[in-house]
Amino acid sequence: MISGKLISAICYVLFAPLIGGLIDGIGRKISARMQRRVGPPLLQPFYDLGKLLHKDPVHVAPSQNFFMMSYLFFIVMTGGMMFLGMDILMCMFVLSTAVMFLYFAAVVTGSHYSAIGASRELLQMVAYEPCVLLTCVAFYLVRGSFETAEIIKGDVSPIVYLPGVFVAFIFILTIKMRKSPFDISTSHHPNQEIVKGITSEIGSRNFGIYTLAEWYETVFLLGMVALFIINSNPWSILAAVVVIALVYFLEILIDNTSARVKSDVMIKVSWAVTLVAAGFNILVLIFFLG
Amino acid sequence: MFDLIIPFLICFPFLIAVILLCCGKSKFGNIVSYLGAVVIMIASVAFFVYKGVSGGFAFGQGMYVNTEIADYVILAGEILIVLVVTFLSFKYKRYWVSLLSILPTAAIIFQEETAAHEEIEHIYIDKLALLMIILVGVVGSLIIMYAVGYMEGYHNHHKEVQDRRNYFLALLFMFMGAMFGFVTCASLIWLVFFWECTSVCSFLLIGYTRTEEAVENSFRALWMNLLGGAALVVGIIVFYNYVYPTLSFRTFLMVIPQMTSFLGAVGMLPVFLMAFAALTKSAQLPFSTWLLGAMVAPTPSSTLLHSATMVKAGIYILIRLAPLMAGTPVGTFIAFIGGFTFIAASLMAVSQTDAKKILAMSTISNLGLMTACAGVGTAETTWACIFLLLFHAVSKSLLFQVVGATENSLHSRDVEDFHGLLYMLPKHAMFMFIGITGMFLAPFGMLIAKWSALKGMVDGKHILLILFIVFGSAVTSLYWCKWMGKLIAHPHKEKKVKDVTHAGEMLSFWIHGLAMILLCVFLPVISIYFVDPIIAGSDMFNANGAAIPASTMYILITILMLVFIVPLVLYASGKNDHSTEKLAYMGGINTGKNNGFVDFMGEEKTLMMSNYYFDKMLSIEKLMKPAQVVALVALLIILGMLGGYSIGGMF
Known part of the structure; x- marks a missing residue:
C-alpha cells in the first residue's frame, strides 16, 4: 500500500514534466487551430525548455536564482505530497509558500513591470485561495479525511456530491493557470502594458525553471480535477482523464475568446462564484449529511 | 518553597513598580528594571521547570485557603483603583466613566461582604x-528589557513628551x-480585582503622552474595558444568587454544566457575561x-497589550469557558463574533500603510x-486556540519590537518607507521577516493551528465560520506578503540610516527569534506533554488522546521543517553558482542602478513602486462602523435571548 503511494509520487516527480510539456504543446496546437494558424510542433515546449536551460544563466538580483529553485522545489513537493496520498490542505499551504517564492523572485529586481506583475500575482492568490481551501473542506465533508489516499477510495465519485464546488474550482483554475481573462499577473505576449509581468525579469535558466514549475503545477491542478472523479472503481481513472481533457479544452477556449479583466473585477467575480457555487453546495451538503 | 513563587510573582512586580515610582527621573530606574525583569523571567522559568521535574506537570494544585490579610489588601486595591479612575475621570471631565468603576466595585464589595x-x-x-505564567514571565520580561532601551531613543526623538520613563516602566x-x-x-x-487592574494599567499606559489624542484614546480603552469588568461583576452576582452560592472560579466552571440542565438560560447568563467581558478585553x-x-x-506598551498580556487575558478566560460554551447558543454567537472579527x-x-496599524488589525483578526475557536469549544478547536495564543504572543511581540526599533532609527513606520529595508537595516529586516513568517507561513506553528481550527470547524459543521476562515486567510496572506515584498525590494535610493538600536533591544530580538524556532521544533512535544493534557483535563473535555494524532503531527512538522531548511540549503549551495548579472528592463534606458531610467528627453527619472x-x-473609516453594528446586533440578539429566557424562567 505504502509502496503504491510511493511509486505514484515518484512517477509524478519523474513524468509530470513530460505530461505537463505535452499538455502545453497540445494546448498551443489547439489554440493555433482556433486562430486558424498551423501552430508550433507538438514537442516545441520541450525544444524551448532545452534551449532555455542551455543558455548562460542570468539574473537581475543574485537572490533570484535561489528563489526560483525554491519555487520549483515547493511546487514539486506540493504535487508529490498529493500523489503520496497526503493531506490535501497541507498541499495547498505548501503551494502558497511556493507562490510566495515566485513573488519574491519578481519583487527583488526593482523593475516596475516585474513588481506590478508580482503584486497582481498576490491578488490572484486572494481570488483563488478561498475556493481552493473550500474544495479541500468539501472533500473532507464527503470522505471524512483530508488525505488524498482516502479521498479516492469512495464508492461514488465526489463530483456527485460536489457539482457546485467543481464549477467553482474550474472557474478559479483559469486564474491559477494564468489564462485569459485572468492573465492578470503575466501576459502571453510581451508587447502589452506590463510586458511579461511577474516573469519580466526571469530569464534564461530561471525562465526554464519557471516553465518546468508551471508544468508540474498544471499536472498537480489537473490531478485536483481528477480527485473529483476518481472512486474505488479503476475505470473511473479513465473517466477522470476524459474530464481532464474536456476541462483543459474549455480553459483554452475561454483563453482564446475572452479579453483580460481588471484585477478587482477578478476578485469580485471569483469570490462571488466561490460563495454562490461552492458555498451553497457545502451548505446543502452539511444540511443533508448532518 | 517553590510554591511561594506564585505570591512572589504577583507581589514582586508591584514592589519593583513602587521602587521605580520613587526613583523619580534618575537613571537608577534602568538598572532596577533590568534586574526586576531578569528576576521575574528566572522565577517564572524556574517555577515551570520545578513543576515539570517534581510532578511531570501532572496535577492541578489549589492553594491558599485562608487569605484574610491578602483579602484586605485586595479590598484596599479595589478602592484605590476606584479612586484613581474617579480622580482622572473628573480631571479630564469624563464624569460618567467613573460610574463604570464605582458601581461594579461597590456591587462586588457588597457581594463579598454579605x-x-x-x-x-x-x-x-x-x-x-502554568503556560500563561511562562508566557507572561518570559515575553513580558523581554518587553521590559526592550522598553528600557526604547524609551531612551523615544525621548531623544520626541522632545515634546514629558520624560516620565520610570513611571512608564512601573506601569x-x-x-x-x-x-x-x-x-x-x-x-x-x-479575578475581578486583577481584571480591573489590567484595565487601569492599560488606560494609564495609553495616556502616557498626555496629548489630546492620547487622553481621548485612553478613555475609550478605559470605558470599554470597565464595561467588560461590569459585565463580569454582574455575571458573578447572577451566578452567586441564582445558580450556585460560591465565589470559587473552579466551582463555577464545574457546576455550570450540571446546573444548566435544569436552570436553562439562567445558568448560561453568567457564562455569556463573562465571555462578553472577554470580548471587550480581547478587542473583538x-x-x-x-x-x-x-x-x-x-x-x-503596544507590545505588552498585543502580545502576552491584556488581550490574551480575554482569550485565557474564553479557553476556560470553552467547554461550557460548546454547542450552546452562547458559544455559537461568541464564535460568530470571533469569526466575523x-x-x-x-x-x-x-488598506493600512502604517506598520503598527497593520499589526494592530492583525492582532484583532x-x-x-x-475567539471563534474557543466559542466552538470542541477539543480540537481549543487545542488550536491554545497554540494560536502561544505562537501569536511570540511573533507579535517580536514584530512590535522590531517595528518600534525601526521607527526609532528610520523615523517612520510607514510600510512604504520600509522599501528595501534589507539594504538599510538588514538585521531589523531579517527579524521582521521572521516575525511575519511566524504569523502565517510554514514552518511556524500558526499554520498547524489554523489547519486544526479549520478541521475542527468542519467537524462541527459551522459553515459560516468556515467561510470566514477561508476568505479571511486569503486576505491575511495578502497583507503580510506585500509587506514582506517591501522589505526585500530593490531600494529606490541610497539612504544612510543610523542604527540607534540598543544592545538590550537586540538581545530581545534574538531571544524571540530563537524562541520561535524552538517552539516550532518542539511543537509535538509541547502538544503531547502540555496542551493535550490541558484538553484532556477533567475541567475541560475529559477526552482521552490528542486533538491531533501524534503521527499526523510529526508528518506535518517534518514537511514544515523542509520549508525552512530547503531554501537555506539552496541559498548556500547556489551562492557560488555561475550566473551573469543583467540590468532590469525599464522601458527607457536603465540608469545602471536598477532604480531609474532615462526618459526621452534625456533626463534621469527615479522609479517609485508602491503596493496595492x-x-x-x-x-477603517469605511468598514469599522458597519462591522461594529453587525457585531453589536449579534450581541444584542444573544443577550435578548438569554435575558428573556432568564426572566421568563424566574416567574
Missing part, C-alpha cells in the same frame, strides 16, 4: 495557568503582576477600536480566530 463564609482556594495552578511591571495574579487566581473576587468587534487607539502610546479586521488591515492598498474600498 456572602456566607466559605473555604475556597484562592490560587489554583494547572497547566493552562509595565504592575501590568505583569496583575497578569500573574489573573491567570493563577481561583477566587472570583480576586464591536470593541476593537480601543486597541487601535492604544497605538498612540510608546511601542513597548477575523475577516473584517483582516480586510481592514489590507487573530484574536478573532482564537484598496484604501477607498477597505479603509
